[in-house]
Amino acid sequence: MSLRTCTGPRTPSRGAGSLLLMEQEGVTVKGSPHFNPEPDAEALYTAMKGIGTNEQAIIDVLTRRSNAQRQQIARSFKAQFGKDLTETLQSELSGKFERLMVALMYLPYRYEAKELHEAMKGLGTKEGVIIEILASRTKNHLREIMKAYEADYGSSLEEDIQADTSGYLERILVCLLQGSRDDVSGFVDPGQAVQDAQDLYAAGEKIHGTDEMKFITILCTRSATHLLRVFEEYERIAGKSIEDSIKSETHGSLEEAMLTVVKCTRNLHSYFAERLYYALKGAGTRDGTLIRNIVSRSEIDLNLIKCQFTKMYGKTLGSMIEGDTSGDYRNALLNLVGSSA
Numbered sequence: 580m581s582l583r584t585c586t587g588p589r590t591p592s593r594g595a596g597s598l599l600l601m602e603q604e605g606v607t608v609k610g611s612p613h614f615n616p617e618p619d620a621e622a623l624y625t626a627m628k629g630i631g632t633n634e635q636a637i638i639d640v641l642t643r644r645s646n647a648q649r650q651q652i653a654r655s656f657k658a659q660f661g662k663d664l665t666e667t668l669q670s671e672l673s674g675k676f677e678r679l680m681v682a683l684m685y686l687p688y689r690y691e692a693k694e695l696h697e698a699m700k701g702l703g704t705k706e707g708v709i710i711e712i713l714a715s716r717t718k719n720h721l722r723e724i725m726k727a728y729e730a731d732y733g734s735s736l737e738e739d740i741q742a743d744t745s746g747y748l749e750r751i752l753v754c755l756l757q758g759s760r761d762d763v764s765g766f767v768d769p770g771q772a773v774q775d776a777q778d779l780y781a782a783g784e785k786i787h788g789t790d791e792m793k794f795i796t797i798l799c800t801r802s803a804t805h806l807l808r809v810f811e812e813y814e815r816i817a818g819k820s821i822e823d824s825i826k827s828e829t830h831g832s833l834e835e836a837m838l839t840v841v842k843c844t845r846n847l848h849s850y851f852a853e854r855l856y857y858a859l860k861g862a863g864t865r866d867g868t869l870i871r872n873i874v875s876r877s878e879i880d881l882n883l884i885k886c887q888f889t890k891m892y893g894k895t896l897g898s899m900i901e902g903d904t905s906g907d908y909r910n911a912l913l914n915l916v917g918s919s920a
Contacts, residue, residue, distance in 0.1 A: 606877070606879070607882055608642070610647070611643060614644070616652045620664075622640055627667055637668070641911075642914035646686065649684055682870055682874045688727040689727045696731075696732050706744070707832075707835065708871070713752055714755055714840050714843050715847060718758025718760075741753060748836060750792070751795045751798075757799070760806075761802065765804045767805050772809045775797050775809045777816060779809070779813055780813065782794060784817050784819075795837075797809065809821075848887040851876060852885075853891070855884070856891070856892055858872070859903045864903050869912070873915050881917070896916055900912050
């Protein structure tokens, strides 16, 4: 990995130039430069026909192709062999390895829509998954996820979130879904930043009890650049960080949601590095979090996340994956994470 890839934290600016540079530096899965879907489809068919499965052949194809290339392979697979590639993978593979390979076959927005749907279906709601996706994606990204969700599940993502959550958590999730924090201009009104900081202080530390809606409104409707200034002013006024105030004023999933917005505002790549670290740390692996974040960031900014990971934890993401996973699942993850992981 080049030193250039590892320079500096994320800046809140989302201008076209900075996005393009981030994409070039951040991508770990670039796809094949001399791509032809037909031999890839044939290789996958051969790997899965008859008794036994050649898992390494599947890994070699699917982890070294971009998502767009995988879609072409799926079309070629169906045209040549009359079978659906994803369904064939599901019938031939099992466990975490199957989950990872199938995740790679989804179109990105459909994959995240599926993760949100699964977080809400059945008994219990995985609030952490919903918070992670809604707090870390851009307005355009969220809009595409909402379209994919409605197309695949026949219901509104917003309405399903409202039905599945309640109280202030429901309100912050619905606010985040609107994507009002995007502002590529980077403009900050210093007077408004001071006012917001004073309002947050008045809504929390200054009074007995907390005005949660004031926190939600400011965190969910101000741009990242603006919020960074608000956090500075807040610390000056309150004598403590916004994170410390959130921890003392809220609890549970609402606290997690607010802290996630703050983390994504301060440094998006640090946030994902932390998610991956705690997915791997300690007894057992949170495979859902590990798979989702590696698959969804591999063609966006996973190299930059890897850099932050090493800075924050003094070890590489790849070394933790190697120590915490095994077999074909580990090999596939390491391919996706890339060299010097």
